[in-house]
Structures are given as C-alpha cells and as structure tokens.
Amino acid sequence: MSAPGDTPGSTAVDARAADAGDGGPDSAVDKVLDDAVRASAQAEADELRNSRFAQARAVWGAIRAQARDRRRATLITLGAAFLVTASCLLLVIGAYTNDFKITARPGVAAAEVMSASYNRTVVRFSTPDSAVRVPRDGVLYPGGLQVGQVVRVEYDQANPDLVRVAGRGAWLTLVPAITIVLVVWAVAGGVLWWLHRRREPASVADASELRR
Structure with missing residues (x-):
C-alpha cells in the first residue's frame, strides 16, 4: 500500500529505482556476458599478438641465417x-728469381731430353768438369720439347740442377x-653476384611481410 501523500506515479518510479539499485537477475546475466565477451576478445588479441611475435622471430631468424650463410x-x-x-704471383716471382740466378752465373751446354710429361721434362747434360x-726437377720452360731431342740449355754454375x-x-x-x-676472378665475381642476387628477394619479401 502507498503511504499517505504518495502518488501512483511516484510509487512506480521508486520501484524501478529499487530494481536498478538491486541489480536484478537480468543485470547480473548481462554483466557476466559482457565480461565473457571482453575476456574472449582479450584472449584472441593476445593470441594474435603472440602469433605475430613468433612469426617475426622466425622471419628475422631466417634473414639472419641467410646473411650469415652469404657472408x-x-x-x-x-x-x-x-x-x-697469390699462387700465380709466387710462381712468377719464383721464375724471375731463378732466371736471375742463372743469368748471374751462367753456364751453357747441350742437353738431351730424357722424358717429357705434363709436369716435368727431364734432360741430361754435361758440365765442364765432365x-x-x-x-x-727437370728443365724450366720445356714447352714443345720431345724425348730424344737435343737442345741448348743454360744453367746456374753454382747450382747446375737449376x-x-x-x-x-x-x-x-x-x-x-x-x-x-x-x-678465377671472373668466376668469383659471378658467384658473388649470384649469391647476393639470389638471396636478396627472399629477405626483402619477408621484411615487407612483417611491416604489414
């Protein structure tokens, strides 16, 4: 019953206010649903973020591995x-050094070619002391010599084996x-160009994917 002086309208307003203050069953359910939705959205966001972090680590790891292999x-x-x-340079320096020694103490003789192969040509000759x-080690610069051929040779008198x-x-x-x-340098240049040309597109594509 209404207290004296209360109107029907004020009584209805007070009842709704009381229901709102108490929360009511419907309000509690809505709150639970809202919390569940927010928790689900947060979980999805965390999962997406972790997935992107894992992808980023994998991509950058692959890029670093490519760079390391390329280096x-x-x-x-x-x-x-x-x-x-360096080997070719030493070969040329050694040849000029041998020539200098022979020229400094030259001896001349007629030599017979005993054997000829791709890496050594052996000759036999006599020195003035019989x-x-x-x-x-064979004779230097033997190109074109044949077994049995007699050729004129120059040697170092201090070391006739030279x-x-x-x-x-x-x-x-x-x-x-x-x-x-x-x-060799032409081949090396081609290999270096191929290494950098081949690996660059993959790295660029991976980095571009991460920036999206």
Whole structure:
C-alpha cells in the first residue's frame, strides 16, 4: 500500500529505482556476458599478438641465417680467389728469381731430353768438369720439347740442377698466370653476384611481410 501523500506515479518510479539499485537477475546475466565477451576478445588479441611475435622471430631468424650463410660463402669465394692469385704471383716471382740466378752465373751446354710429361721434362747434360747432370726437377720452360731431342740449355754454375732452355725466360709464365687470375676472378665475381642476387628477394619479401 502507498503511504499517505504518495502518488501512483511516484510509487512506480521508486520501484524501478529499487530494481536498478538491486541489480536484478537480468543485470547480473548481462554483466557476466559482457565480461565473457571482453575476456574472449582479450584472449584472441593476445593470441594474435603472440602469433605475430613468433612469426617475426622466425622471419628475422631466417634473414639472419641467410646473411650469415652469404657472408660465409663470400669469404670462402674471396679466399679461394686470393689464394689462386697469390699462387700465380709466387710462381712468377719464383721464375724471375731463378732466371736471375742463372743469368748471374751462367753456364751453357747441350742437353738431351730424357722424358717429357705434363709436369716435368727431364734432360741430361754435361758440365765442364765432365760431370753428367740430370736435374731432378727437370728443365724450366720445356714447352714443345720431345724425348730424344737435343737442345741448348743454360744453367746456374753454382747450382747446375737449376737449368732452363736457352732463349726462354720467366716472361713465358706471365701469360698463363694472368689468364688464370682473370678466369678465377671472373668466376668469383659471378658467384658473388649470384649469391647476393639470389638471396636478396627472399629477405626483402619477408621484411615487407612483417611491416604489414
């Protein structure tokens, strides 16, 4: 019953206010649903963020691995090219050094070609002291010699085993040495270009994907 002086309208308003203050069953259910929706959305956001972090780590790890492999291959290629270049340079220097020794103390003789192969040509000759010499390392600059051929040779009198075909010298080593160096560096340049050209697109694509 209404208290004296209360109107029907004020009584209804007071009842709704009381229901709102108490929360009521419907309000509690709505609150639970809202909390569940927010929790689900937060979980999805966390899962998406963790997934993107994992993807980023994987992509950057792959990029670093590619860069490391590229550096290693580059160093190996350059090292091989420098090694061949140094070997050719030492070959030329050694040839000129031998020529200098022969020219400083020259001896001349007629030598018979005993054997000829791709890496050594053995000759036999006599020195003024009637000693027969068969240099173990063969004769220098033997191109075109044949077994049984008699050729004029020059040798170092202080070391008769150091002998060359007369009229030939270290300059004959320049063309093959330079050719080898040019070929090696051409191949090395092609390998380096291929390494950087081949790996660059993958890295760029992965990095672009991460920025999205």
